[in-house]
Amino acid sequence: MNPARLLVLSGLLYAAWRLLRRRIREHVHEELLREQEAQKKKAAAQDVLEEDPLCGVLIPRQQAVRLRQNGTTYYFCSDACCDQFIGKTEGAKG
Ligand SMILES: [Zn+2]
Incomplete structure (x- = not known):
């Protein structure tokens, strides 16, 4: 075989x-x-949306910020809403 070839x-x-x-x-x-996309979709589907009872x-x-009260779990958008909700429910009681 020659070197050029x-x-x-x-x-x-x-x-x-x-x-x-x-x-x-x-x-x-x-x-x-594709894998990342599938994982994102899965995560989004598993992540349930909860309504903040105070601001909606x-x-x-x-x-969410969680609060368990009388066997019910409430979900809030912020600590401020959670605190206000606690203040409201405690105010209503007494
Ligand atoms: Zn809120």
Whole structure:
């Protein structure tokens, strides 16, 4: 085999290898993106929205301020709403 042909052949092999590597990388990237998207959707579906009984705002349960009172769990958008709610219910009692 003459050296020029060998050079061309190795050049072709190198180009093919680079193309293959890029394909693999793109594929892995797409897979990762798809997985992340699926996880996001799953998380959003699991995150139930709760209504703040004081101001009426809807808050994802994971981020809400919780208060358990008389066996009922209330969810608030903030500590301020929670405190006000406690003040209200305590005021109503006595
Ligand atoms: Zn609120």
